[in-house]
Amino acid sequence: MTADTATSAQSQPFQAEVAELLHLMVHSVYSETDIFLRELISNASDACDKLRYEAIAAPDLMADGTPPKIRIVPDKKAGALSVIDSGIGMDRQELIDNLGTIAHSGTKSFLSRLTEAKDGAGLIGQFGVGFYAAFMVADRIVVTSRRAGTDQVWVWSSSGGSGFEIAPGSEEDEKRITRGTEIVLHLKEDAKKYLETYEIERIVSAYSDNIQFPIELVPEEGEPRQINSASALWQRSKSELTPEDYKQAYRAIAGAFDDPAMTLHYRAEGRQSYAVLLFAPSTKPFDLFEPSRKGKVKLYVRRVFIADDADLLPAYLRFIRGVIDSEDLPLNISREMLQNNPQLAQIRKAVTGRVIGELESLSEKEPEVFTKIWDAFGSVIKEGLWEDYERREKLLALSRFTTTSGEKRSLKQYVEDLKTNQTEIYYLTGESVDRLKSNPKLESATARGIEVLLLTDPVDAFWTSAPLDFGGKPLKSLSQGDVDFGLIPLLDEKSQEDKDKENPGADEAATIAVIKDTLGERVSDVRASQRLTSSASCLVAGGDGRDRALERLLAQQNRGVGTKPILEINMRHPLVAAIAGASGDARDLSFLLLEQAQILDGELPEDPAAFASRLNQLVLRGLKL
Numbered sequence: 001m002t003a004d005t006a007t008s009a010q011s012q013p014f015q016a017e018v019a020e021l022l023h024l025m026v027h028s029v030y031s032e033t034d035i036f037l038r039e040l041i042s043n044a045s046d047a048c049d050k051l052r053y054e055a056i057a058a059p060d061l062m063a064d065g066t067p068p069k070i071r072i073v074p075d076k077k078a079g080a081l082s083v084i085d086s087g088i089g090m091d092r093q094e095l096i097d098n099l100g101t102i103a104h105s106g107t108k109s110f111l112s113r114l115t116e117a118k119d120g121a122g123l124i125g126q127f128g129v130g131f132y133a134a135f136m137v138a139d140r141i142v143v144t145s146r147r148a149g150t151d152q153v154w155v156w157s158s159s160g161g162s163g164f165e166i167a168p169g170s171e172e173d174e175k176r177i178t179r180g181t182e183i184v185l186h187l188k189e190d191a192k193k194y195l196e197t198y199e200i201e202r203i204v205s206a207y208s209d210n211i212q213f214p215i216e217l218v219p220e221e222g223e224p225r226q227i228n229s230a231s232a233l234w235q236r237s238k239s240e241l242t243p244e245d246y247k248q249a250y251r252a253i254a255g256a257f258d259d260p261a262m263t264l265h266y267r268a269e270g271r272q273s274y275a276v277l278l279f280a281p282s283t284k285p286f287d288l289f290e291p292s293r294k295g296k297v298k299l300y301v302r303r304v305f306i307a308d309d310a311d312l313l314p315a316y317l318r319f320i321r322g323v324i325d326s327e328d329l330p331l332n333i334s335r336e337m338l339q340n341n342p343q344l345a346q347i348r349k350a351v352t353g354r355v356i357g358e359l360e361s362l363s364e365k366e367p368e369v370f371t372k373i374w375d376a377f378g379s380v381i382k383e384g385l386w387e388d389y390e391r392r393e394k395l396l397a398l399s400r401f402t403t404t405s406g407e408k409r410s411l412k413q414y415v416e417d418l419k420t421n422q423t424e425i426y427y428l429t430g431e432s433v434d435r436l437k438s439n440p441k442l443e444s445a446t447a448r449g450i451e452v453l454l455l456t457d458p459v460d461a462f463w464t465s466a467p468l469d470f471g472g473k474p475l476k477s478l479s480q481g482d483v484d485f486g487l488i489p490l491l492d493e494k495s496q497e498d499k500d501k502e503n504p505g506a507d508e509a510a511t512i513a514v515i516k517d518t519l520g521e522r523v524s525d526v527r528a529s530q531r532l533t534s535s536a537s538c539l540v541a542g543g544d545g546r547d548r549a550l551e552r553l554l555a556q557q558n559r560g561v562g563t564k565p566i567l568e569i570n571m572r573h574p575l576v577a578a579i580a581g582a583s584g585d586a587r588d589l590s591f592l593l594l595e596q597a598q599i600l601d602g603e604l605p606e607d608p609a610a611f612a613s614r615l616n617q618l619v620l621r622g623l624k625l
């Protein structure tokens with residue numbers, strides 16, 4: 001800091017995203033502005049949590065004896081509402097960094113959605129935009145703050161627009177603020193209702209009753225009074241709590257706006273004691289697929305907040321929100337200790353088991369609610385099939401699939417409906433259900449009424465790459481290795497016999513020899529297909545090769561090893577039958593079999609121009625032009 005910045009006011013621009021967000025907030029006509037207060041109280045509560053945590057190692061920070069608390073002060077004469085906390089506070093740089101940029105990745109992706117969406121305003125209500133929400137109700141905001149343990153007070157102020165000012169606090173500011181942050185909102189004309197005490201009480205009881213720290217309303221007349229219950233809800237007994245209490249707790253803890261689809265509240269006693277209050281949301285957050293895959297369950301030790309990134313659940317359960325409050329862990333546990341702590345590992349294991357058990361029982365007792373969770377988070381839960389070997393069977397049983405027989409099918413249902421002599425569970429991976437439904441690799445299965453799982457999530461290509469079985473029935477890809485449906489009867493045996501008589505098929509050995517000779521290195525083998533009934537050809541991976549969908553996905557990321565596929569041909573197809581006797585055209589026909597199989601798999605032929613010219617020539621010759 002230069003001598004200049006220490007004594008004078010400075011203007012600074014907002015990060016471009018903040019300016020954009022503020023512009024959107026000011027210009028959208030959004031009716032549910034109440035959320036601004038919830039956001040400010042939630043920040044104030046986080047600041048009190050941080051103070052209590054830092055004070056474990058540095059008790060001096062709280063030596064003045066003021067307990068962490070939050071005060072709300074309306075001032076009708078000035079048209080201003082203040083939210084004041086005695087939490088950790090911010091120094092100059094923290095004010096600049098925290099209130100001038102958006103670090104939160106969820107907010108960033110929310111912002112891009114907000115800009116794209118026609119009804120951006122509707123989205124504001126669904127997702128927190130934190131501190132900046134205050135600009136919906138205020139045309140000027142002044143934040144005065146003192147970092148706990150420091151001498152200086154700093155004042156951040158802004159009227160929205162493109163930037164803010166930062167200046168050292170006055171003597172009067174220094175007297176008033178001994179620790180923490182005061183946020184003064186100069187309310188817009190149409191937001192003056194927030195100066196009424198009943199409005200403030202209404203919002204606090206709706207959104208912030210579960211905040212652990214006391215929230216005090218300081219009215220213009222009369223004594224200050226506490227307006228929240230300030231208890232750690234997870235420590236209370238289940239019988240005292242109503243569904244509404246849980247809903248509010250979920251919203252307060254998770255900073256969410258939806259309703260929880262699942263609530264898990266219990267106390268573990270025994271080798272370790274801890275309270276657990278966890279929720280599964282009913283809607284998907286925007287940052288679910290962030291590469292960091294961080295969980296959001298908060299760790300408390302004896303009611304003191306410790307960390308919200310302690311990986312208390314495996315990454316595939318990162319959508320679960322809530323709190324775990326341990327009685328036994330040391331309060332001064334450091335971040336490094338969190339990672340290797342055996343007690344925490346035990347808690348993690350036990351709680352993971354409980355969450356999965358709860359999902360299981362929900363899937364049986366309240367399938368519609370479970371479906372909601374599966375629709376929002378199924379693609380994340382499936383990461384566990386790949387990562388959590390121990391619980392793979394349980395997770396497979398939980399999984400729901402779109403199949404050729406219907407939607408939301410479980411493997412239990414699949415196995416109950418197996419066809420005569422069917423001993424395997426079949427699946428096909430690809431980009432969309434519609435594309436998969438028209439994939440020729442389904443033909444022979446369809447002719448036998450065999451159900452096939454249609455897997456379209458990117459993660460499906462990964463978990464299916466490890467050998468898996470369900471109830472002793474192996475899962476098998478229809479685009480990989482040999483499939484033998486020989487023992488499974490056709491739905492319509494007779495018509496197949498007729499077809500066989502009409503079309504006895506090509507000379508297998510001669511045809512395969514011609515195609516192999518033509519395609520050479522382009523394929524690893526050419527085989528007569530068991531999969532096809534009406535299409536001429538398809539591409540499959542070898543028995544130990546990677547599934548074609550995974551191969552394609554890796555190739556997109558330049559991680560493919562380029563294993564060559566096997567070309568399967570339908571010996572009864574007239575095009576295939578024509579090859580052995582087609583002398584001059586045999587070469588073009590062979591290429592065409594390969595290229596149409598590539599197109600049906602959603603790939604481009606290696607040389608699209610050559611493909612088009614080959615096709616044109618064959619058509620012209622067919623038309624004898």
Ligand SMILES: Nc1ncnc2c1ncn2[C@@H]1O[C@H](COP(=O)(O)OP(=O)(O)OP(=O)(O)O)[C@@H](O)[C@H]1O
Pocket residue numbers: 039043044047085087088089090098099104107128129130131132181255
């Ligand atoms: N009252 C406060 N005391 C101390 N720090 C604060 C306070 N209010 C905000 N901050 C700091 O400013 C940062 C940004 O706040 P903001 O509300 O925009 O986002 P957030 O709380 O981090 O994320 P989100 O609201 O999206 O969950 C906070 O992370 C915190 O570091």
